[in-house]
Amino acid sequence: MTEGTSRSRRWVAFLILSMTGGIIYQVAYIRFVFLGPTAKALELSAQDYGNIVSVFGVVAMVMYFFGGWFADKFSPRLLITIALAGTGIADIYLAAAPGYFGTLLVHIAFAILGMGLYWPALVKAIGMLGDASEQGRLFGFLEGVRGLTSTLVGLVGTAIVAMAVVPAHGVLWLIRIYGILCFVLAAAVWFCVKEDREKLAALGSSTVTLRQLLHAAKNKYTWLIGLTVMLMYCFYTTLGYFSPLLEYQYGLAAGLIGVIGVVRTYVFQFVAGPTGGVLVDKVTKSSPKFLRWMFAGCAVIAAAFLLMPRTSALAWVALTLMFVLCLFVFAARGVYWATVGEVEIPENERGGVIGLASGLAYLPDAFLPALAAWWIGDPTAKPAVPEHGGGYTTMFAVLFAAAVLGLVVTTVTQRVRARELAARTAAPEPQLAAG
Numbered sequence: 001m002t003e004g005t006s007r008s009r010r011w012v013a014f015l016i017l018s019m020t021g022g023i024i025y026q027v028a029y030i031r032f033v034f035l036g037p038t039a040k041a042l043e044l045s046a047q048d049y050g051n052i053v054s055v056f057g058v059v060a061m062v063m064y065f066f067g068g069w070f071a072d073k074f075s076p077r078l079l080i081t082i083a084l085a086g087t088g089i090a091d092i093y094l095a096a097a098p099g100y101f102g103t104l105l106v107h108i109a110f111a112i113l114g115m116g117l118y119w120p121a122l123v124k125a126i127g128m129l130g131d132a133s134e135q136g137r138l139f140g141f142l143e144g145v146r147g148l149t150s151t152l153v154g155l156v157g158t159a160i161v162a163m164a165v166v167p168a169h170g171v172l173w174l175i176r177i178y179g180i181l182c183f184v185l186a187a188a189v190w191f192c193v194k195e196d197r198e199k200l201a202a203l204g205s206s207t208v209t210l211r212q213l214l215h216a217a218k219n220k221y222t223w224l225i226g227l228t229v230m231l232m233y234c235f236y237t238t239l240g241y242f243s244p245l246l247e248y249q250y251g252l253a254a255g256l257i258g259v260i261g262v263v264r265t266y267v268f269q270f271v272a273g274p275t276g277g278v279l280v281d282k283v284t285k286s287s288p289k290f291l292r293w294m295f296a297g298c299a300v301i302a303a304a305f306l307l308m309p310r311t312s313a314l315a316w317v318a319l320t321l322m323f324v325l326c327l328f329v330f331a332a333r334g335v336y337w338a339t340v341g342e343v344e345i346p347e348n349e350r351g352g353v354i355g356l357a358s359g360l361a362y363l364p365d366a367f368l369p370a371l372a373a374w375w376i377g378d379p380t381a382k383p384a385v386p387e388h389g390g391g392y393t394t395m396f397a398v399l400f401a402a403a404v405l406g407l408v409v410t411t412v413t414q415r416v417r418a419r420e421l422a423a424r425t426a427a428p429e430p431q432l433a434a435g
Contacts, residue, residue, distance in 0.1 A: 016189060016193060017142075018146055019145060022146045024083065024185075026153065032240040036247075037171045041168035041172050047370075053369035055104060055108065057237075059115075063112060065208060068120050071124050085183060090109045090179075091178050091182060092176060095175040146269070147266055160174050212355070216352035225340065226358070230361045235402070237365055249310040251315055268329075271330075272333075274334060275334070277338075288410045292414070295332075295410060296403075298328050302403055303400055305396045339413070343413075
């Protein structure tokens with residue numbers, strides 16, 4: 001095989017693998033674009049759907065710890081193929097609206113397949129497509145292709161739902177289409193992606209051991225980084241609840257909500273993320289400092305939504321504020337793990353630190369969907385804001401508090417790091433022994 005053929009096959013494999021990232025999570029996170037129609041399509045109340053999504057978050061959080069073990073024991077190509085095919089089966093089954101327990105089991109399967117089998121295997125599969133000098137480029141383009149794929153299929157999905165006489169029926173057809181795409185990509189991965197055993201072995205172990213986790217628990221940065229990501233993730237995981245806010249309280253046309261959801265969820269993923277990285281490298285020179293700016297911006301937006309009257313006259317103001325918030329959130333998502341390298345956590349300790357910090361970071365997925373559903377209730381009901389849960393007022397108050405806490409945590413991180421650097425500078429140079 002010539003070098004040109006080998007390189008072409010490598011890039012074909014890269015594109016296929018990257019596209020899988022834009023498809024496999026579509027149904028698991030469909031609430032970010034079609035929250036209300038999905039609950040109706042599955043014949044669930046908003047509260048039941050929120051509870052199911054929270055269970056998904058709990059299982060996903062556990063799978064982040066065990067995923068590395070699967071990636072070490074089995075072929076990444078096999079794991080990715082199984083995850084895609086399994087997700088396709090789960091999608092098709094979900095499209096039959098199997099009721100509360102059926103939908104719950106499907107979401108548990110989504111978490112096991114997506115976070116336990118697929119994600120760590122994808123990281124290994126992408127990593128072995130290039131040498132050490134190409135890793136940054138490969139993973140940067142991975143995010144770009146994932147975001148572009150998600151945007152394209154999201155826009156097509158929006159058109160399908162918009163053309164349906166009943167939006168809920170359109171959502172069910174969309175879920176079936178995503179399931180078929182998972183099958184197609186599973187076949188493409190199996191037949192088009194080849195594994196280089198030498199490169200795969202050189203990537204090392206992905207398993208996070210109990211000893212690593214215990215050691216990471218003693219590292220102050222584990223908790224500072226984990227809390228930082230968790231507080232910003234509160235904003236990310238509640239973005240889907242802006243759709244009923246804009247539609248039922250600010251009066252935006254229902255036909256626009258799907259398109260807005262795609263832009264909010266996917267376009268900002270590949271626009272704001274790289275922008276955040278550039279700003280950290282060129283402007284702030286510090287990811288905690290940049291994240292402090294993002295938390296400050298999020299606090300202002302949350303306060304504005306708390307104080308602003310909910311009237312159709314301010315619909316476009318509300319939409320603009322939401323898009324600015326998305327810019328802050330996705331710019332932060334692009335850089336918050338960069339702190340691990342910036343504070344010089346040793347290479348052999350990073351697996352434990354990232355593993356334990358991730359368990360803390362993604363904790364909002366385990367409780368916020370259920371809480372947000374309780375706060376908001378049925379957005380189509382009159383009065384629109386139910387008394388028992390406090391409505392959107394409670395949600396934005398919680399988000400404002402999260403932003404303020406984020407400001408505190410990032411400030412502490414900056415000061416701790418500054419003290420370490422100052423102590424290093426002040427330390428006397430070791431004297432060379434004579435002879």
